[in-house]
């Protein structure tokens with residue numbers, strides 16, 4: 001992101017506040033670049049504190065005085081289904097935009113990101129149909145009463161997402177918050193905001209939402225994001241991003257005891273068991289690692305390999321990695337695109353140098369692909385290090401790029417201990433033909449999602465989130481919906497007569513006039 005009002009001749013996308021698109025206070029803008037070419041792609045309004053104040057005020061009024069929190073849940077469900085249909089109708093455009101903005105290969109955005117986002121929105125609509133009244137058992141102590149839980153929306157939600165998997169991240173945020181009757185101030189990443197902006201434009205044009213229910217302020221995290229999450233009129237924060245920023249946000253939320261969900265970093269293991277079917281597992285490990293060029297929070301960035309099959313695994317992983325085509329994300333033949341930015345490439349290259357310095361063995365990759373077509377983009381070759389020590393920084397720190405660490409083990413207990421020996425706990429995969437054994441291992445992994453013979457198992461019916469420093473709370477599934485509601489227990493007394501209320505006598509003497 002570069003702050004500039006003049007250097008790029010592109011019309012700027014506005015902020016979306018109270019149902020209208022507007023320039024930022026002081027007309028500031030920033031430029032968004034295409035990672036594959038390094039060229040400017042768009043300009044966006046850079047919000048200020050005054051803009052955040054206006055957006056929060058709009059969301060506050062839409063929640064406190066507007067119809068949205070009281071709209072019947074089945075009507076909100078219908079609106080979400082219609083938003084999903086908008087995604088479907090505009091899928092090719094959204095896929096291309098996501099590819100250009102995020103550098104994600106068009107094959108991935110066309111066949112995964114956009115259709116998955118649409119599917120997820122339908123599922124949130126379906127979950128929204130669940131009644132907000134939750135029954136409880138009849139209670140007969142001290143006398144008969146009928147009880148239920150009413151699920152209230154929280155109110156104004158501040159939602160912040162990262163640049164990776166930006167379209168699906170947007171759906172994960174907007175879907176459940178809208179489904180449950182909240183209002184929103186949303187901030188996408190400044191590095192890849194365009195698919196979110198396009199979706200919000202589609203929603204705006206459809207007229208499906210009352211004004212003020214959904215607001216968006218673009219701009220830098222430290223400036224716009226931090227002020228937004230600390231805003232005293234915001235009730236709930238839903239943040240996806242790095243653990244480092246997550247810590248800061250939790251501290252900012254503390255003075256007002258704001259509700260917080262955090263979806264943070266990971267260093268997820270792919271655990272090959274000795275009997276893994278390597279014909280499937282080798283490609284599975286590579287899919288887990290190099291999909292989106294390794295820029296996925298739950299990517300399988302550590303691969304735990306039994307010593308007995310280590311050499312064969314190395315040979316086959318390297319042979320398949322050599323076949324991956326790195327290149328232009330818009331080319332349907334491309335398997336691996338660029339990283340999001342030159343800065344991110346520097347970070348990743350720093351880790352590659354560190355891996356060498358730590359004594360890990362570079363097996364493939366490690367550099368930039370050569371050729372004129374790569375010259376301007378932020379490309380890094382798919383890279384694999386062998387003989388990595390699980391306690392080394394290469395194995396412990398989130399790199400967020402295409403760098404796989406192979407770690408040897410001798411028995412399964414050791415593999416489980418190493419899998420858990422990290423500050424993170426987002427995901428894992430276990431590769432075995434013995435499903436019972438794989439389940440036994442899965443249950444001992446301290447992580448929110450474990451795939452057996454699969455990685456990237458993002459299922460909108462299932463809770464997704466992290467143990468330990470990978471986060472707090474869950475997104476998706478029923479658990480994810482409940483993160484956007486505050487329960488009220490409602491007790492309906494069935495003891496019809498004063499005389500039966502003996503416990504009242506503890507304070508009040510029986511009424512003598514009767």
Ligand code: NAP
Pocket residue numbers: 160161162163164165187188189190191219220221222224225226227229240241242243245246248249262263264265266296297298398400426466470471
């Ligand atoms: P990041 O630097 O933490 O930024 C994430 C978002 O927070 C961006 O919109 C950013 O704004 C904003 N932000 C930055 N500093 C802030 C602050 N002080 N206060 C409020 N907001 C602030 O993360 P990233 O580099 O974009 O994304 C990669 C990270 O996201 C990785 O750690 C990855 O594991 C994590 N992630 C987690 C999940 C999950 O579900 N667990 C999913 C995807 C990604 P700007 O960038 O516009 O300045």
Ligand code: MG
Pocket residue numbers: 032033034035100101102191192193
């Ligand atoms: Mg971009």
